Amino acid sequence: MTNQLKQTYYFVLLACVFALGVYLQGAGTIDDFLYYQEDIVYLTVQHIELVLLSGGLAILIAIPVGVLLSRPRFQKVAESAMQVLNVGTTIPTLAILALAMSFLGIGTVPAVFGLTIASLLPIVRNTYIGLKEVPAHLKEAASGIGMTELQMLFQVEIPNALFVIFAGIRTALAVNVGTVPLAFLIGGGGLGELIFTGIDLDEPIMMLAGAIPTAMLAIAIDSVVGAVSYVTVPKGCNPIRARQ
């Protein structure tokens, strides 16, 4: 019964895609689209570079910061830092990019800087919260069997906080990928070039040539991060896998 339904869905979906293809071919849209092929490839690579560079930097900076803030000796700083971070996450990314540009000018550097800042906050916050939420009895047991602080961090705290940390990374990368198209505005390149230019020139095909790959890239990156976190987080403290 359910299988039949599924098959019907797929069939209808396929038929729609096929019909759309026929229609677009007939209207010449596909040929128009292919006109931008080179641009798409070049800009997609640039787009991905921006994501990897800024996202990677954000992870490299944010996780140690989150770990440090969760240590007891930074407890006082951490409380106020979290409040600042919470406020920070509400700031629109366009505003962050605009501020980056007004201080650093135009180009890849302010773009990467703005993107990194925008992606930092969710990771720091989740790293901190994830580590803080590791049950006290686990830490007590760990120190009870004679683990050093570092051993405890790497063998007990981080594995148990990993699910929350990954959730932060996923959010951060979603924010990042959503913001990368805007990087074009401050001279950072990427697929935003096709979208914004398309809008300005009132060229729908050019716009779509930017928008469709951007959307697909975003969905793809999100799925990859989801898959990575599914595999990486230890089975015992992974709520998604535990349910099965």
Added chain:
Amino acid sequence: MIKIDKLTKIFETPNGPVTAADHIEMEVPSGEICVLLGPSGCGKTTTLKMVNRIIPATSGKIYLGGEDTSGMDTVTLRRNIGYVIQQIGLFPNMTISENIAVVPKLLGWDKARYMTRAKELLEMVALDPSIFLNRYPNELSGGQQQRIGVARALAADPPVMLMDEPFGAIDPINREVIQDEFLKMQQELNKTIMFVSHDIDEAVKMADRIAIFRDGHLVQYDTPDDLLAHPKDDFVKNFVGDDRALKRLRLVTAESVMQTTFAYVKPNDTLAEALTKIDAYGYRDAVILVNDLHQPIGYVPKATAINMKGYCGEHYVGLKTIARTTDDLRKVASKMFTHDIVWMPCVDENGRLVGEVTQRGITHYLGATYQRDTSPSQPQPLHQAKEAS
């Protein structure tokens, strides 16, 4: 009042159909508490929940007050049945008074009426309305919450109540207190109650009748005393436990085993008279001494009566303990163990001597029901009982 007729529930599971209740037949007379008892998965909860259709029955009928409920609308049916569950289920977004008044409100009572009712019920469950009416459930302890749960079920004064392990989540000490309170309330309210439990002690304490379930079948349906005295098969015997005779102690009052023919002396009787009485009744040890109000104050030992001269009032030994007619045998037995005695005087509510309870009498009473032909109400002659000491 509640009549269950060939009630059956079959659950469809991925591993095939499972019969959770198989042609259950039972009747709970008006004003009685019927405890459904059994290990988990035996069908007791399923049976209970079919009565108010939380679980729809596969087949069979349920009659309330003679009326077939299958024709009744589900909502109407449920509003006429009080329902108490183990998790209590107080609505956290409502105050205590709103929680209690929720059913009256649904029934369209006006505000003055349901507020009065809420206060009345709080008093009934021994919580001060001026303190609790406007509190929220999360401000109350577990025991207090469960009292509110009972009050909510009683709000619209339904004739029937279903209770699913209502006191299961409460700590043992408070559970005893709430059970006692509930029984006291029930004496006034006379509801017809179906009560699920997995605790034999709770069942023996609360029930007028106990229904033992196993694998979806009703194995035995009897009064607690009969159930403990005559378990139908090995399953029931195991379930009620090796100490089932001891459990029965709780079901019997001192009044039903005390001996009413006995001798006693007064303070101005002489020791010689006491000795005569001791010999006449064949007592081995002593005779009870009562004061002018007929209250027992001590006993005159046989040795004293033989060796001394004078009046009983001058040569008696004080009583260590007495039993009341309303005490259950568990309490009486406990007193006997505590004071290392085998008999004690039994007094009425005014403290006047009405009889004697002996260890032998208790043993005999419990033993007698195992041979059903022996009438338990005939007490043993006192002298035989005393021989044991």
Added chain:
Amino acid sequence: MDLLNFTIDNLALLGTLTMEHISLVALAVGLAILTGVPIGILITQNERIAKVVLYVASIIITIPSIALFGLMIPLLSTIGHGIGYVPAVITVLLYSQLPIIRNTYTAIHNVEPSLREAARGIGMTPFQRLKMVEIPLAIPVIMAGVRTAVVMNIGVMAIAAYIGAGGLGVFISRGISQSDPRQLIVGAIAVSLLAIITDYGLIRLQKRLTPPGLTAAR
């Protein structure tokens, strides 16, 4: 000083654009509540449909806003509203679905089974149960979803200036195209403050709407 003078000179415009920004977000999220909450409630009835709906909503929210505008413009030009506030409002409406539907669904789905059983046992109809128990308990969580949607979409609406929707993004877009740091900074700070203040206000509102029994401590 420069910045201050600029702000004072353009105070009227700042006010107009702020109001525009607020009303566009309010309109879109308002519509999103009207659709998202009922959808969230409805899908509690069927787990499979719920999964599909939540999956679709999470895909939509993954698409970068500017790409979604880009996809929407050709579609909406067919009815003559390719650019302007219409695609902006529709985009925000779509983005708001995930937090609102997900939070509504989760909150109602997670109402303790014992409460639901108690409500049934008392003889509440499904509608009464929803109205008297499930929705009151879900309101804080639904409000949290609304808050997420509003804050996120204040940012999205800023980007919508590029498709002619107006709002505070106008300052930023002009600042970028004219390389004018004054407009850039004023726009960025204004939209940030708007987001921060709104977030704070909605937290307060969320607390006020939470039934007291859910917060009162022993």
